[in-house]
Amino acid sequence: MHERSLPASPNWYCSRCSDLNSDGLLGFGAKNIIYLIDVSASSCRVVGELVGHRDLVSGFSFSHHAGQSHICVSSSSDGSLRFWDAAARSLIREYAAHQTAVTAVHWSPVDCNLVVSGDEKGVVVCHWYHTGDTASCFPEPRSIFCLSCSPHTWSTVAVGYKDGMIVLIDVSKKGEVMHRLRGHDDEIHSLAWSPVAGEDALCSRPEDSEVSLGSSVGGGKGCYLAVWKQRPDSEGLEHSKRKRFDDAKAAASEETRLRLRPQLQRETLASCPLAEGTTDSVGVQLFQIKCWDLSTLECCWSLPTLGGFVYTLTFSPVGTGCLALGVGDNMIRVWNTLTTQNQYDTRSFWQGIKSKVTALSWHPRKEGWLSFGTDDGKVGIYDVFSNKPPQISSSYHRKTVYTLAWGPPVPPLSFGAAEGKPACSLYSCAGEGVILQHDPSKLSSEASDIDKLIRDTNDIKHKLSPHTDLSWKPDGKAVAIGNEDGCIDVYLAPDLKLLCSIQQHHKIINTLRWHPEHSSPPQLHGLLASGSSNAIVYVHDLRSIIEDPPEGPLVLTEPHRRLCGHTSKITGMAWSPHHDARLVTVSYDGTAQVWDVLQEAPVSNYQGHTGYLLSVDWSPVDPDVIWTGGKDFTVQEWRVSKQEFTKPP
Numbered sequence: 001m002h003e004r005s006l007p008a009s010p011n012w013y014c015s016r017c018s019d020l021n022s023d024g025l026l027g028f029g030a031k032n033i034i035y036l037i038d039v040s041a042s043s044c045r046v047v048g049e050l051v052g053h054r055d056l057v058s059g060f061s062f063s064h065h066a067g068q069s070h071i072c073v074s075s076s077s078d079g080s081l082r083f084w085d086a087a088a089r090s091l092i093r094e095y096a097a098h099q100t101a102v103t104a105v106h107w108s109p110v111d112c113n114l115v116v117s118g119d120e121k122g123v124v125v126c127h128w129y130h131t132g133d134t135a136s137c138f139p140e141p142r143s144i145f146c147l148s149c150s151p152h153t154w155s156t157v158a159v160g161y162k163d164g165m166i167v168l169i170d171v172s173k174k175g176e177v178m179h180r181l182r183g184h185d186d187e188i189h190s191l192a193w194s195p196v197a198g199e200d201a202l203c204s205r206p207e208d209s210e211v212s213l214g215s216s217v218g219g220g221k222g223c224y225l226a227v228w229k230q231r232p233d234s235e236g237l238e239h240s241k242r243k244r245f246d247d248a249k250a251a252a253s254e255e256t257r258l259r260l261r262p263q264l265q266r267e268t269l270a271s272c273p274l275a276e277g278t279t280d281s282v283g284v285q286l287f288q289i290k291c292w293d294l295s296t297l298e299c300c301w302s303l304p305t306l307g308g309f310v311y312t313l314t315f316s317p318v319g320t321g322c323l324a325l326g327v328g329d330n331m332i333r334v335w336n337t338l339t340t341q342n343q344y345d346t347r348s349f350w351q352g353i354k355s356k357v358t359a360l361s362w363h364p365r366k367e368g369w370l371s372f373g374t375d376d377g378k379v380g381i382y383d384v385f386s387n388k389p390p391q392i393s394s395s396y397h398r399k400t401v402y403t404l405a406w407g408p409p410v411p412p413l414s415f416g417a418a419e420g421k422p423a424c425s426l427y428s429c430a431g432e433g434v435i436l437q438h439d440p441s442k443l444s445s446e447a448s449d450i451d452k453l454i455r456d457t458n459d460i461k462h463k464l465s466p467h468t469d470l471s472w473k474p475d476g477k478a479v480a481i482g483n484e485d486g487c488i489d490v491y492l493a494p495d496l497k498l499l500c501s502i503q504q505h506h507k508i509i510n511t512l513r514w515h516p517e518h519s520s521p522p523q524l525h526g527l528l529a530s531g532s533s534n535a536i537v538y539v540h541d542l543r544s545i546i547e548d549p550p551e552g553p554l555v556l557t558e559p560h561r562r563l564c565g566h567t568s569k570i571t572g573m574a575w576s577p578h579h580d581a582r583l584v585t586v587s588y589d590g591t592a593q594v595w596d597v598l599q600e601a602p603v604s605n606y607q608g609h610t611g612y613l614l615s616v617d618w619s620p621v622d623p624d625v626i627w628t629g630g631k632d633f634t635v636q637e638w639r640v641s642k643q644e645f646t647k648p649p
Helices: 254-260 450-458 543-547
Strands: 002-006 018-020 025-030 033-038 045-051 057-062 071-076 081-085 090-095 102-107 114-119 124-128 133-137 144-149 156-161 166-170 176-181 188-193 202-206 223-230 237-245 268-273 280-285 288-293 298-304 310-315 322-327 331-336 345-349 357-362 369-374 379-383 401-407 425-430 435-438 467-472 478-483 488-492 497-502 509-514 527-532 537-541 554-556 561-563 570-575 582-587 592-596 601-606 613-618 625-630 635-639
Touching: 002 045, 025 057, 033 057, 071 102, 102 144, 114 144, 144 188, 156 188, 166 202, 310 357, 310 625, 322 357, 331 357, 331 369, 369 401, 369 425, 379 425, 401 467, 425 467, 435 450, 450 497, 467 509, 478 509, 478 527, 488 527, 488 543, 497 543, 509 570, 527 570, 527 582, 537 582, 582 613, 582 625, 592 625
Parallel strands: 018 057, 057 102, 310 613, 357 401, 497 554, 570 613
Antiparallel strands: 002 635, 018 025, 025 033, 033 045, 057 071, 071 081, 081 090, 102 114, 114 124, 124 133, 144 156, 156 166, 166 176, 188 202, 202 223, 223 237, 268 280, 280 288, 288 298, 310 322, 322 331, 331 345, 357 369, 369 379, 401 425, 425 435, 467 478, 478 488, 488 497, 509 527, 527 537, 537 561, 570 582, 582 592, 592 601, 613 625, 625 635
């Protein structure tokens, strides 16, 4: 089990994809998983996931009946409905009554046995939870976008369609249409009944594609809410109000603006009250979940969410506890993991970034300097403590940037007067196999390809293998470069004289890491760990070669240590800053493995993610804590000592 985590972002454009039970447990769909969050305390915590759907989760609803608050139902684009026990995190049963994607589901607030679902073909299905029976009806040949069971009459269901039509049906009479409500021209994204007994009013919210998000003045046409009420003669419904809400209008009260859209920069996907008798409300938004105090209109807490793969994560060596995340939603997050007031104190950086953030590296001495690389080949530097846009290198890679590293300058940047030389250069390695050296003080100047220096220093005439990773030794004396052919070359700075070639891997090198040098014995300072697209991790002892360089380059064919246990390719690794020769590796097998390197022994295995892992780092302050990220759009904090397993499955 994990400690803290940032979950995946809620699914977009789903009418009822989140719900809250009476115990303060919030569930929401993200990708094909339902995340469960305890929101009953002053803060919040991700407490579990419901995993099983093969496709996108399109709807989620708790049973709000006595003794059933832990039971919930979810719908999916795979056509299935699943009933879950949220307390046990287990599947109760699955239904496949729909022949196409299910778009909406709701547990009746009147009948504890009734769950109603609708699909994109217009079919409505009633599921009787206790008996397992189902009954289908086809009230309208239209695509259903949302539905809502009446809180007053068990058999009445409001159904919203893609073309703006709303119908009220009686499910006790095979879906007989009671009323057709016209007033919208766009998709009906939400329907809500008045909770007041005897007041059968229905409120609907359509999609408005013309709303200008992120702007508080001009440009948008606003959002319309239509309300139908029971006529006094009880012979039908009348369209009593079509109210135009516009965030830009100063006349709109703060209360109206809060309930309509908690934050102008992010569309609100769903909201629900915390509990009866409280003044709190939870809002689910595109990239965060917020809890609001409706009596003060203040945000109680905010939980950031992630909208893409977590390609890279790294702790700052200067700003203790500052964790940077590179995510596939075109944003960088910087999480202050040590703050006591807000456990999820996270800032987002998006300026100058137009594609996935695939590489990050903190400056070793300048606090707040964070370099980033992207999927479209861009390299830049953010000062995370300023509000300025990032500096962007004028030299672009042709393919994805996979690795960034700070290291001592090498020619031509190491030439010239001491005051004109940068203290550190920024090195980037990308998918086309090229490593560029950037001057961080002059990113507008052209970066240099280090292959020219390697060829000149070592008198190499043949074509070099494309580079796939690099890692500078912490003292700056040497750099290890991994290649596409599985070879690792180690060069002596600053002229990049080839010291040795390590020829043990036979597939592309994915990750290289030198053992940290502070507070560790000297005999460990030359350890280099390497991971490739095969499952074995090798550790090499290069101390003697670096301290006493040979006249000619050596070829190493035997590792110092061999770590076997993963069942798929290695994607990332990190040495413990607290232990001697303790390493954590992550893999496509979906697990993170902690090793005692000198004993070649597995210590602990973490299996809390869904899908393969891509990134890992050790906590700089707690020897028992590791952070991992991957394909499931989550970052998870976990303790080595609390894991059930010692090896991958």
